Amino acid sequence: MFILNELWDNGLDPSTRFMRKGSRYAELTNRLNQEEEKFCGELSADGQRAYEAYCEAQGELEDIAESDSFIKGFRMGAMLILDVVNPYHSQLPTEKE
Numbered sequence: 001m002f003i004l005n006e007l008w009d010n011g012l013d014p015s016t017r018f019m020r021k022g023s024r025y026a027e028l029t030n031r032l033n034q035e036e037e038k039f040c041g042e043l044s045a046d047g048q049r050a051y052e053a054y055c056e057a058q059g060e061l062e063d064i065a066e067s068d069s070f071i072k073g074f075r076m077g078a079m080l081i082l083d084v085v086n087p088y089h090s091q092l093p094t095e096k097e
Contacts, residue, residue, distance in 0.1 A: 004071040 019026045040048055 002071070004074055005067065008067050008070055 019029065040051060043051060
């Protein structure tokens with residue numbers, strides 16, 4: 001398995017962080033939960049099952065996208081470090097030349 005996948009899958013999951021009380025994120029999460037309760041209250045039993053299946057699939061897609069973004073960001077950071085520590089050969093003359 002790819003080491004960054006292992007790092008993500010074995011407990012380093014930024015999306016599971018606790019949210020700060022009173023933050024905009026907490027407010028939106030609360031609002032979303034309230035709207036979902038209203039929405040589901042209007043659905044039939046079949047509609048609720050379909051919505052739950054939709055939400056589950058959407059959650060899986062989001063997990064894949066978040067994991068991929070984490071890996072891409074981590075790799076970009078590593079490339080930046082390598083770019084800084086490796087020698088740079090300018091195409092322009094330097095003072096020593």
